[in-house]
Every structure is written in C-alpha cells, then in structure tokens.
Amino acid sequence: MRHFLLVDDNATFATLLGRSFARRQLALSWAETGERALACHPAPEGIILDLNLGEESGLQLLPALCRRFPGVPVLVLTGYASISTAVTAVKLGATQYLPKPADVDTILAAFEAPDIPVAPPPEELVAFRPSVRKQSWEYVQFVLQQHEGNISAAARALGMHRRTLQRMLQKKPAPR
Incomplete structure (x- = not known):
C-alpha cells in the first residue's frame, strides 16, 4: 500500500483527505506539527505540506523535510497561494505547488507530474x-x-x- 504524509494543522481537512485516500487504497499519515512530521517512520512516498501550520511556517519546515526524507517529493498545498511563496517553495525543495481547495485526484496527479520548472517559458x-x-x-x-x-x-x-x-x-x- 502506498503511504503519504500530510503536514497540516487542520484536523477536519486531514480527516477528509485521509478518508479520500483510504477509498483509493492509499495510506495517509497526519502530522499537525513539524516535529511530528520529522518523526514520521517509515519514509512516505510523498509529502503534502501546508504553508500555515499554526505558529509554524511550512516554508521553514520544508528544508528539514527534504533533508530528513531525501528524494521524497514534497507537494506544497496552501489556501494562501502566491507567486512569491511558490518560487520560494520550489527553491527550498518542493516538487509541486497547489492552491487549496484541491481534490485527491489533483493531488495524486501532481505527484505523478514532473517537477515544476524553476523558470517558466x-x-x-x-x-x-x-x-x-x-x-x-x-x-x-x-x-x-x-x-x-x-x-x-x-x-x-x-x-x-x-x-x-x-x-x-x-x-x-x-x-x-
């Protein structure tokens, strides 16, 4: 069974996304803080990271996640999308960036898509x-x-x- 990690402080969103993943025979672990995300074991196949984690910033957590789980794609999913944060997220190691709301099919497709090009045409x-x-x-x-x-x-x-x-x-x- 494929295993993903959701790093988000919204319990309702985590529950709904977890159910949607389970319907597709996928496992979704949930960490509401950066500390819990970094303690995740075993390494997930993909990480879904929110930018606003209560008192924490997903952008500040991103490099630590990339070091802890090298080679694991990180999808930044945020309700406050902006070009500035998208560029910064990609520079810090994110492989994809999506605005909320995004359905499970879009999230899974983002993991299958090639990495975001750093400079758009x-x-x-x-x-x-x-x-x-x-x-x-x-x-x-x-x-x-x-x-x-x-x-x-x-x-x-x-x-x-x-x-x-x-x-x-x-x-x-x-x-x-």
Whole structure:
C-alpha cells in the first residue's frame, strides 16, 4: 500500500483527505506539527505540506523535510497561494505547488507530474497579467516572507498598521 504524509494543522481537512485516500487504497499519515512530521517512520512516498501550520511556517519546515526524507517529493498545498511563496517553495525543495481547495485526484496527479520548472517559458509570462489587487497581494506576501513571517516588521516595511496587515492576511487572496 502506498503511504503519504500530510503536514497540516487542520484536523477536519486531514480527516477528509485521509478518508479520500483510504477509498483509493492509499495510506495517509497526519502530522499537525513539524516535529511530528520529522518523526514520521517509515519514509512516505510523498509529502503534502501546508504553508500555515499554526505558529509554524511550512516554508521553514520544508528544508528539514527534504533533508530528513531525501528524494521524497514534497507537494506544497496552501489556501494562501502566491507567486512569491511558490518560487520560494520550489527553491527550498518542493516538487509541486497547489492552491487549496484541491481534490485527491489533483493531488495524486501532481505527484505523478514532473517537477515544476524553476523558470517558466516566456510565453507563459506574457500571457499572465495579474490584476492590481493580485499584484498588491503578491507584494504583501513577498514583504511578509522577507521578514520571516513577522507581521509587525512587515507592517512597518509596508508603512501600515499591524492590525490592518493582519486583517488583509485573513482575507482570501485576490483572484487573478
């Protein structure tokens, strides 16, 4: 039986995904913290990693997972997808990056797909024209990442009040 590891702090999501994997005769272990994920034994065939793990950051956990389980593909699955975090995740060792919600078929297909190319072809860049709202969301995510998730420091760098930034981050990302 194929075995996967889900690293996510959302118990409801973990339960639902676990049931969907079981229906496909696949095993899914769940770790709600980085410490539990790194203690997983035996090594899984694939790792599904959320970027927001309560007090932890999936981006900070990613290199440790890659060292602990070398050669195991890591799929970053997040409800707060942005170009900035996608690029960083790939640079840190992720093989795929998907926004939530994603169904089991999409997740499994991502494990079967080749790794994400680090530099997309120029045609894709020309065709992709994000809205101003999306660009501002991307920039906020970039600044937050530059300040290692410290909301107060990112708010100072953006010239806004910390609570305003917190409210922005609680909203869903802007559509394309």
